[in-house]
Each structure stands twice: as C-alpha cells, then as structure tokens.
Amino acid sequence: MSNxxxxxxxxxxxxxxxxxxxxxxxxxNSISKKVPGENISDxxxxxxxxxxxxxxxWLNSIELSVAKDHxxxxxxxxxxxPVWPRKHDNFHYPLGMKKLLSLGFTGIKDLALKxxxxxxxxxxxxxxxxxxxxxxxIKVIDKFALAARDNDQSNIFHACNALSQKPPGTFLEACQLxxxxxxxxxxxxxxxxxxxxxxxxxKSDMGKGVIDKxxxxxxxxxxxxxxxxxxxxxGDTLQNITLGGLNAKGKDTTNPLTYLxxxxxxxxxxxxxxINIRISKETSxxxxxxxxxxxxxxxxxxxVFNDDVIIDGLLGYNRPIEIATEYCADGCTEIILDGMGxxxxxxxxxxxxxxxxxxxxxxxxxxxxxLQYYSDYQDCVDVEPPVEKxxxxxxxLTMNTFDDFYRAYLSQLEYQVDTMLKxxxxxxxxxxxxxxxxxxxxxxxxxxxxxxxxxxxxxxxxFIGSLGTAVNSLAAVKSLIYxxxxxQKEELLSAIRDNFENKSIIHQLCKKAPKxxxxxxYVDTxxxxxxxxxxxxxxxxxxxxxxPILPGLYNHLFHHTAYRVGAxxxxxxxxxxxxxxxxxxxxxxxxGPTAIINSxxxxxxxxxxFGSTLHLNIPKxxxxxxxxxxxxxxxxxxxxCYKGGCVLxxxxxxxxxxxxxxxxxxxxxxxxxxxxxxxxYFTRLSxxxxxxxxxxxxxxxxx
Amino acid sequence: MYGLITNIQRFxxxxxxxxxxxxxxxxCPLSCEWCHNPETIKGFPEVLHYSDNCIGCKKCIEVCSKxxxxxxxxxxxxxxxxxxxxxxxxxxxxxxxxxxxxxxxSDTILDEVMRDKVYFDISxxxxxxxxxxxxxxxxxxxxxxxxxxNLGLHVTVDTCGYVPTESLIRIMPLIDLFLYDIKAVxxxxxxxxxxxxxxxxxxxxxxxxxxxxxxIVRVPLIPGKTNRKENLQQITSFVERYNKRIEINKIPxxxxxxxxxxxxxxxSHLS
Numbered sequence: 020m021s022n023x024x025x026x027x028x029x030x031x032x033x034x035x036x037x038x039x040x041x042x043x044x045x046x047x048n049s050i051s052k053k054v055p056g057e058n059i060s061d062x063x064x065x066x067x068x069x070x071x072x073x074x075x076x077w078l079n080s081i082e083l084s085v086a087k088d089h090x091x092x093x094x095x096x097x098x099x100x101p102v103w104p105r106k107h108d109n110f111h112y113p114l115g116m117k118k119l120l121s122l123g124f125t126g127i128k129d130l131a132l133k134x135x136x137x138x139x140x141x142x143x144x145x146x147x148x149x150x151x152x153x154x155x156x157i158k159v160i161d162k163f164a165l166a167a168r169d170n171d172q173s174n175i176f177h178a179c180n181a182l183s184q185k186p187p188g189t190f191l192e193a194c195q196l197x198x199x200x201x202x203x204x205x206x207x208x209x210x211x212x213x214x215x216x217x218x219x220x221x222k223s224d225m226g227k228g229v230i231d232k233x234x235x236x237x238x239x240x241x242x243x244x245x246x247x248x249x250x251x252x253x254g255d256t257l258q259n260i261t262l263g264g265l266n267a268k269g270k271d272t273t274n275p276l277t278y279l280x281x282x283x284x285x286x287x288x289x290x291x292x293x294i295n296i297r298i299s300k301e302t303s304x305x306x307x308x309x310x311x312x313x314x315x316x317x318x319x320x321x322x323v324f325n326d327d328v329i330i331d332g333l334l335g336y337n338r339p340i341e342i343a344t345e346y347c348a349d350g351c352t353e354i355i356l357d358g359m360g361x362x363x364x365x366x367x368x369x370x371x372x373x374x375x376x377x378x379x380x381x382x383x384x385x386x387x388x389x390l391q392y393y394s395d396y397q398d399c400v401d402v403e404p405p406v407e408k409x410x411x412x413x414x415x416l417t418m419n420t421f422d423d424f425y426r427a428y429l430s431q432l433e434y435q436v437d438t439m440l441k442x443x444x445x446x447x448x449x450x451x452x453x454x455x456x457x458x459x460x461x462x463x464x465x466x467x468x469x470x471x472x473x474x475x476x477x478x479x480x481x482f483i484g485s486l487g488t489a490v491n492s493l494a495a496v497k498s499l500i501y502x503x504x505x506x507q508k509e510e511l512l513s514a515i516r517d518n519f520e521n522k523s524i525i526h527q528l529c530k531k532a533p534k535x536x537x538x539x540x541y542v543d544t545x546x547x548x549x550x551x552x553x554x555x556x557x558x559x560x561x562x563x564x565x566x567p568i569l570p571g572l573y574n575h576l577f578h579h580t581a582y583r584v585g586a587x588x589x590x591x592x593x594x595x596x597x598x599x600x601x602x603x604x605x606x607x608x609x610x611g612p613t614a615i616i617n618s619x620x621x622x623x624x625x626x627x628x629f630g631s632t633l634h635l636n637i638p639k640x641x642x643x644x645x646x647x648x649x650x651x652x653x654x655x656x657x658x659x660c661y662k663g664g665c666v667l668x669x670x671x672x673x674x675x676x677x678x679x680x681x682x683x684x685x686x687x688x689x690x691x692x693x694x695x696x697x698x699x700y701f702t703r704l705s706x707x708x709x710x711x712x713x714x715x716x717x718x719x720x721x722x
Numbered sequence: 723m724y725g726l727i728t729n730i731q732r733f734x735x736x737x738x739x740x741x742x743x744x745x746x747x748x749x750c751p752l753s754c755e756w757c758h759n760p761e762t763i764k765g766f767p768e769v770l771h772y773s774d775n776c777i778g779c780k781k782c783i784e785v786c787s788k789x790x791x792x793x794x795x796x797x798x799x800x801x802x803x804x805x806x807x808x809x810x811x812x813x814x815x816x817x818x819x820x821x822x823x824x825x826x827x828s829d830t831i832l833d834e835v836m837r838d839k840v841y842f843d844i845s846x847x848x849x850x851x852x853x854x855x856x857x858x859x860x861x862x863x864x865x866x867x868x869x870x871x872n873l874g875l876h877v878t879v880d881t882c883g884y885v886p887t888e889s890l891i892r893i894m895p896l897i898d899l900f901l902y903d904i905k906a907v908x909x910x911x912x913x914x915x916x917x918x919x920x921x922x923x924x925x926x927x928x929x930x931x932x933x934x935x936x937x938i939v940r941v942p943l944i945p946g947k948t949n950r951k952e953n954l955q956q957i958t959s960f961v962e963r964y965n966k967r968i969e970i971n972k973i974p975x976x977x978x979x980x981x982x983x984x985x986x987x988x989x990s991h992l993s
Contacts (some may be wrong), residue, residue, distance in 0.1 A: 249859055255789035523777035531775075538837055611733030613741065615837045644974075645735050654741055654845040 028138060058294050059141040059468055063450055064148075070452065074205075075155045081202065083166040085175050090191070090241050092163045092175045093198050096249040110257060112352050113198055113211030115358035115458030120193055120216060123186030124160065128153035131461050138218045142466035149457045156203055156454070157183050170587045190230055193220040194238050198245060203454050206322035207250065209259040209349050212291055214277040221276045232279065239276075240283040243292065250291035254394060254699035261347035261649055262355070264297030265326045267340045271301040281309045290320055290691055290698055295348035298660060299326035308510055311652040317639060319670035319693025322352055322632075325660045329354060332628035332665075336567045341475050351575060351696020352600075353480065353630040354668045359460055360475035362449070364629070366482035366574055367435035369549070370584045370597050371487040375409025376428045381406065383515060383585035384593075390579055391705040393694055395677040402579045416508050421501040429495065432483075432549070433556050439481055440560040440568065471563055479562040480629035483553055484574020486546055487535040487598030491589035491607065495532035495543040499588075509620025515586045518593050530590030536603025538614035539549055543621045571621070572601040575695040578707045596711045599664075599695065600632035605714030610636055616659050622664035632666040633659070634693060636716045639671045677701065681709055725862035727826045728762045728854070730834050733841075738878035738899055740847025741898030743835045747856040747863070748823040751884045752916040754905065756944045758979035760986055762854035767821035768806060770985045771799040775818035782810040790987065824988070830865040836873060837985060848876030848898070857885040857893065867896045880940075883923035890926055900930060900937045905948050907956040915947060924960070930963035939970045949975075 084094040122130060128150050130577035135146035153267040157689045162180035178195040187193040194217065201210075225229040250256035252504040262280065263273040284294060296310055313321035324346075333343035333354075342356055349355040355362045374383050389399040412427035451469050452720065456462050461474025469475045499506045506525055514522035519529075533542045550572060574580065577599040585593045589604065601619055608615055612635055624631040635655075642648045659667045670693045680687035692712050701709065726748040734744040749765035750757075759765060761770060773796065780789045788803040791810070811819045835849050842848050849870050856879055863879075870877050877894075880901040900906055904923065906912040912920040930937055939961050943949040954972075961968050983989055 393925075524779070524815045527775060527777055531817060611731075613733045613841050617837060640737055641733075650845055651735055651741060654841055654847075657844050658840045661844075 027060050056676045059145045064141050064144050078155050085167045085170050085172050090238050091195050091198050091550055093202055110206045110208040112355050112361040113209045119458045124153050124157050127457050127507035136420050136530040138466045146466050149453045152453045156500050190220040190224040193217050194242050207255050207256045211347050214262045217640040218276045246292040255697050258292040259348040260292045261295040265299050265346050273306050294321045297324045297326050311649040313322050314652050316667040316700045317671040318691035319668050321657045323667045328625050332625035352632045355478050356476045359540050360477035361653040362478045364438045365482045369483050371404045371486045372431040373489055373492045376429045376585055377415050380411045381408035386583050388582045393708045394703050402583045404583045409433045421497045436556040473564045480569040480571050481557050482571050482573045485597040490535045490546045492587045493545050495529050495588040498532050518586045536605040536608040536615045536618045537610050538617040543618045547621050550622045569629035570627050572627045572631035576710045596714045602634045620662035620664045634668050636670045638673050640673050647651045672716045677713045723865040724827050724985035725859050726823045728823045737850040740845030741841040742847040742850045744850040744852050747853040747859050749858040752857045752918050754916045758976040761822040762981050767823045770820050770822050771877045780811050785809045785813045799987040804832050843983045850878040855882050857889050860889040871896055883926045901940050902937050904957050907960045916936050940973050942973045944975050
C-alpha cells in the first residue's frame with residue numbers, strides 16, 4: 020500500500036461539501052413537515068434538485084485512481100476527509116447494501132425509470148432524479164474501467180466493466196461495488212453486516228474455483244484497509260461492521276467469510292472498521308475465541324451484542340422477526356436495522372434529575388463550561404444539559420420519606436422524557452441523499468422518500484445514560500438520610516451546594532454508601548425500577564412511520580455530563596466522572612467483573628433495546644500469569660449473555676499504565692482505549708476524557 | 723456455624739481452576755517473615771487503618787487509651803500496645819478504622835459465593851478456602867465445605883499443611899483440589915523462615931499423595947530465601963518421590979503486600 024498517500028480523494032470535495040452546508044442552511048426551514056403516505060413535497064424536490072447538480076459535479080471530480088498494487092479501483096479516502104458532512108443524510112445508518120448488490124447500479128437506474136411511469140408529479144420526478152443519479156454513477160464507473168484498461172489492470176477493468184452493465188456476479192465485483200458505494204455515499208457511516216452482504220459471492224466463487232482463500236483474503240484486507248485508512252486518525256467515524264448473528268429461523272449465520280474478515284483484521288492490527296459481533300447460544304466456540312482474542316488486545320475494539328436479548332426485545336417493539344434479525348451496530352452501540360432505515364436519537368440526563376429533585380427543579384450551581392468534544396484536535400463546545408430546568412417538585416426538606424424523594428425524582432425524569440419526545444423528531448429537516456435513499460426499502464417501489472415510508476424500519480430512540488451514578492445518589496439518600504438517619508437533609512444540601520468542601524465526614528459517608536455494580540440488591544433494584552419506568556414512559560411515543568420509539572441505556576459525551584451537574588449525594592464532586600451507558604460509576608466497584616455483570620444484568624434490557632451497554636475494564640494484571648486467560652474472557656462473555664445482558668465491550672487496561680501514559684504521552688502514542696462507540700488513541704484524548712478512562716479502569720480493581 | 727473471615731474475594735483466577743470465589747479465613751500457625759496476608763495471621767480481629775479514607779479528624783487519638791494513634795501531618799497508627807478494645811473503630815466517623823476479620827456464618831458466605839455460580843459452571847471454577855491457614859478453623863471448614871459440596875461446588879483448599887493430621891483426614895474426602903504450600907524441605911531453614919518445623923507438613927503431604935488427592939504444590943519465591951536453587955531442587959525431588967506428575971507452581975514474591983503492615987500498625991520484615 021505504498022502509494023496510498025497519492026491516492027486520496029480530491030480536495031475539491033471539501034469545497035463542495037462546505038458549499039452544500041450553506042445550501043442546507045437556506046433550505047432547512049422551507050422543508051414542510053411530512054406525514055406517512057403523503058406525496059413528495061415541492062420543497063423536497065427543490066432541495067434535492069439543487070443537491071443533485073452539486074453531487075454530480077462532485078462525482079466527476081473523483082480521482083480515477085487505479086493504482087498498480089491495488090485490487091480495487093477508487094481512491095483511498097483521506098483521514099482529513101470530513102467526518103459526517105451534514106448535507107442530506109445524518110450518516111447514522113448503513114446503505115441498503117443487499118438491495119444495491121442484488122440490483123447493481125444499473126438495476127436501480129432501470130427500476131427507478133420503469134416505476135417512474137406509474138407515478139405522477141413529484142413522485143415521478145423523485146424516481147427520475149434517482150435514475151439520473153445512478154446514471155451518473157455508472158458513467159463514473161465506466162471511466163474507472165477505461166482507466167484500468169489503459170493501466171493494464173485487467174481484473175479491475177473487468178470488475179468495473181461488469182458493474183457498469185449489471186449487478187455484481189463475482190466476489191471481486193461485489194467488493195468493488197462495496198467500495199464505490201462507500202465513496203459515492205459521501206461521509207462515513209456504519210457499514211452493517213458485511214459478512215452477510217458479501218458471503219453469497221464468496222461462496223459462489225469458491226464453489227466454482229474462481230477464487231481461493233488466499234486471494235479472497237487479499238481483497239478483504241484491502242477493503243478493510245480502506246476503512247482503516249479513512250478512519251484511523253479520527254476516532255468517532257461511525258465505521259462499524261457487524262458480524263455473525265441469528266437469522267429468522269434461529270440459525271447462526273456466521274460463515275467462512277466472517278472468519279476470513281476477522282483473520283484479516285487481526286493479522287493487520289487494524290483499529291477500523293470497528294468490530295461488532297453478534298453472539299447467542301448458537302454461536303460457535305470458534306467465533307467466541309475470536310471475540311476473546313480481540314478483547315485480549317486490550318483496546319476495546321470489539322463489542323459483543325447479545326442476539327438472545329436484542330432480537331426478542333425488537334420483536335417486543337413491533338419489528339417482525341425477519342427485520343429484527345437484521346439488526347446491527349450503528350455509530351456507537353445503538354442498534355439499527357441493516358439497510359432498512361435510519362436512526363436518530365435524543366437523550367435525557369438522569370444525574371441532572373437528581374440535582375433537580377434536590378433543588379426543586381433548579382440547577383445547583385448554574386454550570387457553563389466549554390470543553391473539547393473528546394480529543395485535543397477538536398474545538399471546544401458548550402457543555403449544556405439536555406433539560407436545564409426541571410419541574411418544581413416539593414422541597415427536599417419537606418420530604419419525610421424516601422418514597423417522597425423517589426416520587427419527586429421520577430417526576431423529574433418523566434418530565435425530561437416528555438420534554439424530549441413531545442415533538443416528533445427525526446430527519447425531517449435533513450432529506451436523505453438520493454444515492455442512499457434508492458437503496459432503502461419501498462422507495463423505488465412506492466416513490467415515497469424513506470423517512471415517511473412505512474416499509475422502512477427506522478430506529479428512533481431516547482437514551483438515558485449514567486444510570487449507575489443516579490442510582491448511587493438515590494441509594495445514598497435512602498440509606499444515609501431516611502434509614503440510618505446519620506446525615507440531616509440540611510447537612511446534605513449544604514454539602515452538595517459547597518461541592519463537599521470542608522465537609523469531609525459527610526463526603527466520606529456519601530462515598531461509602533452502597534454503589535451500583537457490586538451485586539448489591541439494595542442499589543441494583545433501584546436501577547431495575549427506573550429502567551422499567553423509563554421504558555413505559557417512552558413507549559407512549561411513536562415515530563413518523565407509526566412505530567414505537569426505542570428506549571436505551573446509553574450516552575455519549577459522559578465526560579461532559581460530569582461538568583454539567585454539580586456534586587451528587589453519592590459523594591461525587593463537580594467534574595468527577597459519571598458512569599457511562601449502563602456501566603457503574605467509575606471507581607465505585609469493589610467486587611470485580613462478575614459482580615459488575617450481575618448488577619447490570621438485573622436490568623431488563625429487552626425493554627432497553629436501543630442499546631444498553633456495559634463498558635467493562637479487566638485490568639491486565641488481574642489475569643496475568645494464568646494459563647488460559649481466554650477461558651476467563653469466554654466465561655464472562657457467555658455469562659453476560661446467559662444472564663440477559665445486552666451489549667458488552669471489554670477493555671484490558673491497567674491504571675498504572677494509563678497514568679504513565681498521561682504523564683509521558685511520547686512513550687504511549689499507540690495506546691488505544693475505548694471512548695464511547697469507538698476506540699481511540701489515549702494520548703490524543705482531551706484531559707477530561709483521559710481522566711474518565713483512568714477512573715473507569717479503577718473499577719474491577721478489588722479491595 | 724460461624725467462622726472468622728478476613729475477606730471474600732470474587733473473580734479469583736489464581737487460586738485453582740476457572741473463576742472462583744476465595745474465602746480468606748483468619749489465623750495461621752506459621753509466621754512466615756514474607757507473609758503477604760499479615761491481616762490473616764492472628765486468630766482474633768485486629769484494627770486496620772485505611773489512610774485513604776482517613777479525614778484526619780483525630781477522634782481516634784482522643785478516644786484511644788493505649789496511645790496507638792499520633793499526629794504527624796496525618797494520623798500515624800502503631801499497634802504494639804493495642805488490646806483490640808475497638809473504641810477507635812466505634813468512634814471513627816468515616817469507617818477509616820475497621821476490624822481485620824469478622825464473624826460470618828457459612829450460609830452467609832455461601833449466599834455470596836452462589837451469586838457467581840454461572841461463572842463457576844462455565845469456567846470450571848468454584849470456591850477456594852485460603853487464609854491464614856483455613857484448616858485452623860476445622861469445624862467451621864467442615865461445615866462450610868459440606869454445604870458447598872451439597873450445592874455442587876468445586877472446592878479448593880489453599881493450605882500450608884501445618885494442620886493436625888486427623889483434621890486433614892476428616893476433611894480430605896470433601897476437597898477437590900489442594901493447593902499445598904511447601905516453603906523448604908530443610909527443616910532448619912523452615913524453622914528460620916516460618917518459626918515452625920516442617921515435619922507435619924511433609925508427612926501430611928505424603929498422606930495426601932497416598933490417598934490419591936489432587937494436589938498442586940505452591941512454592942513462594944522469596945528472593946535470597948526460598949528461591950535459592952538448592953531449596954527449589956530439594957522441593958522438586960521431595961514432591962517427585964511421591965508423585966512425579968504433581969504440578970509445582972512457583973509464586974512470585976508479592977511486594978505490594980508491604981502496605982498492609984502499615985495498615986496494621988506494624989513494620990514489614992521485608993520492607
């Protein structure tokens with residue numbers, strides 16, 4: 020891959036993208052609200068017509084790279100290339116790759132043209148525009164074919180030539196289509212179930228003897244390397260692939276290509292695309308061993324999804340079995356239905372609700388802070404809670420029982436849910452780019468754009484993260500104020516106002532109160548109760564296609580949450596880390612990974628199906644010197660699934676090493692750690708995020 | 723039945739096969755100068771000072787009649803004159819002072835242990851009794867182990883071997899694996915390092931071998947002492963005399979234990 024640097028996508032692209040963003044600003048307010056079944060509006064047509072001209076101009080600017088040592092045509096995309104450019108598409112979903120592979124670029128162009136005859140006005144226009152876009156992509160592919168011929172690259176020539184005339188027929192053609200589609204889409208996104216998309220081609224070629232395993236692996240390695248190159252410097256790129264998983268008949272779909280992809284990934288030591296593996300009771304030991312192998316690398320580059328919980332959970336939210344079994348990881352660990360639609364989410368802050376409960380809906384101290392997004396190369400953003408002010412619930416001093424307090428807390432939370440969901444939300448102001456829209460279910464057939472198309476299965480959701488920290492606060496209030504009665508309400512309020520300054524006794528007592536993640540039912544049952552109530556509040560709301568909104572126990576930017584809530588009754592000071600997702604509060608567990616998993620698995624995550632993730636750090640030192648460390652990881656993975664856990668990401672980092680890396684970054688440039696939906700270089704994280712990762716590693720360090 | 727327990731440690735992966743929960747029982751007949759669990763030596767609870775939790779309120783100085791506590795920018799704890807009256811523990815507002823060991827019933831312990839049954843079943847793990855010398859509390863051990871067997875648990879005992887032979891004979895059939903410590907075969911050295919003769923340790927080892935119990939021998943590698951080549955060779959040939967297939971694990975010296983001596987208000991012999 021020596022000439023990678025010469026093959027990056029042209030810089031013109033950047034300019035066009037920034038032009039696009041200008042256009043978006045103009046159009047955002049003019050796009051009318053749509054309801055299911057309504058025909059395509061004039062404003063939508065106007066908006067996408069403008070976009071198409073720019074898009075075609077951009078398509079024609081793609082460098083016709085067919086480098087000698089490459090197996091696939093098309094430029095490598097530069098890491099400097101902007102992540103998720105926001106003009107048409109929010110990029111939080113995979114392309115309808117199965118549809119694209121089966122129809123090919125030509126098939127989509129022809130079908131759109133044919134179906135356009137059945138419709139009138141804007142719907143007709145919509146399909147004609149899709150056809151136009153695909154016609155242009157085919158022209159580009161043709162140009163690649165010619166360039167390959169001129170360059171004596173006969174394999175690439177044949178693949179491009181075939182794709183400009185018909186759907187892919189071989190594994191190489193399918194991989195070539197994959198990369199073209201990735202370029203043509205613009206912007207990074209999740210990739211989806213790549214082993215399922217490409218396996219039929221692999222199987223057929225292997226059967227016919229067209230390709231052997233060695234040759235196939237070279238192609239796979241190059242395809243993966245293209246994702247690695249594009250994403251590796253960026254972190255939160257959304258580039259997720261999801262492997263394995265049950266089908267609608269309950270059979271595991273892991274196939275030889277699944278293993279080939281994992282082999283290529285491990286041998287090349289990539290960190291992109293992010294690996295997500297669906298496991299269940301049917302999963303082979305071979306795949307589980309790959310999971311353990313990836314986890315042993317330490318950096319949290321592999322996330323495990325529990326099919327037994329997630330498929331069942333999706334059925335509970337009216338997703339039919341053949342749709343539910345197509346789920347995959349989206350940008351972080353939220354769930355999306357592969358090729359079926361988009362995702363969009365909002366989140367509420369259950370730690371802020373503790374503050375609202377203590378201060379009658381007001382903030383403790385109004386917090387305004389600017390922090391880097393997550394890395395030192397990024398600009399600062401305002402740190403603001405999703406809901407700044409809560410309900411005016413009764414004063415803390417008047418609450419005579421814990422029930423009073425808990426009831427007030429629940430109303431604060433429900434208020435946040437209602438505030439976030441009362442307006443329908445989704446991508447209504449952000450029409451899907453036609454290249455992508457054409458691959459979504461029902462779009463070509465019904466001439467209805469994806470966001471209101473009832474054949475699409477979008478996953479719109481509401482997240483509640485940092486539950487562990489909120490629950491710890493509730494347990495502290497329950498135990499210290501109402502049961503043991505060793506702290507007075509006035510004392511606690513004033514200690515929290517003062518950020519525990521000069522209140523060391525109260526601070527220590529609060530820190531010692533029971534904590535989530537220690538397999539202690541006293542605390543864990545509160546988490547279970549809140550989660551169930553949250554799910555029932557969210558279930559009142561529907562998305563634009565009439566399907567239920569999905570709840571999930573997840574959050575990103577948790578290191579910002581730490582700076583938008585003052586001190587909390589669990590003994591956390593302002594700025595001290597809060598728990599991420601469904602993980603315990605950093606540094607508060609004392610009984611190790613089994614107790615953490617037990618606590619987390621008490622929560623019914625079938626209801627929290629949008630993604631309820633445990634980030635578990637197992638210090639490398641804790642399993643040093645044992646004969647079969649893989650067996651230990653295998654056990655934790657299996658037990659997590661058996662106990663009904665939803666999503667698990669295991670890192671293996673030592674606190675000492677992280678502290679050393681913070682002090683001597685020059686020695687640890689290649690140290691990669693889990694952030695939220697991605698892993699990233701530790702030394703390039705912002706100080707706040709580094710501190711969070713260090714405290715997370717302190718969990719599972721036992722007394 | 724109640725036992726004196728210093729700690730119940732879950733996710734124990736170094737004390738027998740698989741994922742285990744290790745129960746540390748208090749009291750040990752030996753006094754190895756390198757002991758890495760000094761809080762488990764005595765047969766009664768002692769006072770532990772957790773300086774990380776200490777807020778320096780000086781309440782302990784005020785209430786202690788034996789002058790165990792002093793102030794030098796922070797609380798200093800010396801336990802030489804401590805008579806375990808417990809007044810300091812009762813008066814510490816933030817639980818920075820605690821007992822080394824507490825009484826636990828076998829049922830309470832097994833409730834905690836059984837929470838990880840799934841992990842034991844998948845990994846081939848179970849419960850390990852360690853210490854201290856667990857078999858020092860033989861009646862309690864017998865009770866705990868009998869109940870553990872009824873619950874289908876794999877039972878490992880980590881022993882120094884310095885126990886009455888009749889205790890061993892009684893409990894032996896219930897134990898799936900012995901982790902058997904041998905520090906030295908030369909009795910003079912053994913006396914020097916541990917304060918006791920190794921005669922009963924070696925004869926008990928012979929008994930276990932003859933009874934075909936599953937054993938893994940453990941040798942703590944103490945620099946300049948047990949890790950000397952001659953000592954290790956003697957241990958190997960002693961073990962092989964009875965069974966050539968017995969695994970011998972050499973356990974690296976755990977220097978991290980030194981801080982525990984400070985918490986106990988003592989100085990480590992090896993610091």
